[in-house]
Amino acid sequence: MTLTLAPLAGYTDKAFRMIASAFGAQETVTEMVSAEGLARKSVKTRALMEKFDESENLTLQLFGPDGDTFKRALKEFRWQEFSKIDINAGCPVAKVVKTGAGSALMRKPEIAGEIIHIIKEETGLKVSIKFRLGWDEGSINYLDFAETAVKSGADELTLHARTRSQLYSGQARKEHFKALRALFPKDESTSPLINASGDVFSAEDARLYLEEYGMDGVMFARGAIGNPFIFRETRKLLETGEYTLPSTEERIGTALRHLELAISFYGEQTAAREMRKVMMSYVKGIRNSSQIKAMMTTATCYQDYENALKLLAL
Numbered sequence: 001m002t003l004t005l006a007p008l009a010g011y012t013d014k015a016f017r018m019i020a021s022a023f024g025a026q027e028t029v030t031e032m033v034s035a036e037g038l039a040r041k042s043v044k045t046r047a048l049m050e051k052f053d054e055s056e057n058l059t060l061q062l063f064g065p066d067g068d069t070f071k072r073a074l075k076e077f078r079w080q081e082f083s084k085i086d087i088n089a090g091c092p093v094a095k096v097v098k099t100g101a102g103s104a105l106m107r108k109p110e111i112a113g114e115i116i117h118i119i120k121e122e123t124g125l126k127v128s129i130k131f132r133l134g135w136d137e138g139s140i141n142y143l144d145f146a147e148t149a150v151k152s153g154a155d156e157l158t159l160h161a162r163t164r165s166q167l168y169s170g171q172a173r174k175e176h177f178k179a180l181r182a183l184f185p186k187d188e189s190t191s192p193l194i195n196a197s198g199d200v201f202s203a204e205d206a207r208l209y210l211e212e213y214g215m216d217g218v219m220f221a222r223g224a225i226g227n228p229f230i231f232r233e234t235r236k237l238l239e240t241g242e243y244t245l246p247s248t249e250e251r252i253g254t255a256l257r258h259l260e261l262a263i264s265f266y267g268e269q270t271a272a273r274e275m276r277k278v279m280m281s282y283v284k285g286i287r288n289s290s291q292i293k294a295m296m297t298t299a300t301c302y303q304d305y306e307n308a309l310k311l312l313a314l
């Protein structure tokens with residue numbers, strides 16, 4: 001059973017991946033990286049792909065519209081460093097979809113299949129694909145899509161149980177995980193590994209996917225932002241049937257450690273600015289945190305965040 005930090009554009013940089021791994025994420029995924037950007041040797045794109053250290057079990061997620069783009073991209077970087085390559089067939093953002101990438105691939109399963117085939121042939125790495133239920137309510141096709149992906153060589157599937165048109169709203173429709181599992185039974189050697197994604201906000205949510213729905217793994221996305229403790233909680237719950245929540249001191253310490261890592265990677269000025277949403281997420285849901293959040297909106301250095309977080313301990 002694999003607990004994975006999901007790809008989250010704008011969040012899962014190496015600082016976050018390092019923190020999540022320290023709390024028990026067994027796999028991490030880069031945020032989505034443009035295959036076209038790689039093919040064009042974009043430096044900005046490459047920054048997203050750095051491991052925090054050699055030991056990281058890192059999957060590279062790529063998005064692109066067709067096999068040729070992926071083929072060109074694979075010539076331009078050391079794919080050997082990654083544990084796996086994941087194809088993004090779920091991103092709903094218009095800018096991505098209009099190029100034929102992300103969830104637009106769900107409308108062209110044969111192209112997704114060709115991409116999988118090309119990556120396998122060129123690299124020999126394990127290949128996974130992350131997709132949705134379908135483009136919209138009228139075109140739910142995840143079972144056919146999954147079948148094409150597996151026939152084309154996919155070793156692993158991740159279903160985000162929403163349609164493209166649902167974006168991130170409404171509830172993930174969990175019943176579909178059962179149908180996907182039924183298509184690829186757990187005990188069959190030809191079955192791919194299946195991960196669940198969607199509404200994993202607690203250790204109990206993760207356990208449900210693993211134990212009730214028979215998933216091989218779970219991806220933690222919004223539920224892990226500002227809450228890397230969820231990995232430890234899930235592992236404890238699975239092992240012992242119970243877990244404890246982090247203390248306020250641990251919350252503060254972890255938020256500051258996350259900031260320190262970002263500072264070590266990007267410098268204090270940049271990190272202080274870019275980490276605002278992340279730092280605020282560490283105090284989300286805590287009573288009386290509005291003053292802390294207000295202080296964070298103007299924070300420009302480590303000390304500003306530390307001063308704000310200290311109020312939590314009062």
Ligand SMILES: Cc1cc2nc3c(=O)[nH]c(=O)nc-3n(C[C@H](O)[C@H](O)[C@H](O)COP(=O)(O)O)c2cc1C
Nearest residue numbers: 006007008009031032130160197198199200221222
């Ligand atoms: C801010 C944000 C960025 C995301 N970026 C990516 C991404 O780069 N690649 C991807 O496959 N999914 C991405 N996702 C989708 C998540 O990985 C996940 O599938 C989705 O949030 C559902 O899980 P949740 O309901 O537990 O958050 C993103 C989601 C959010 C909210």
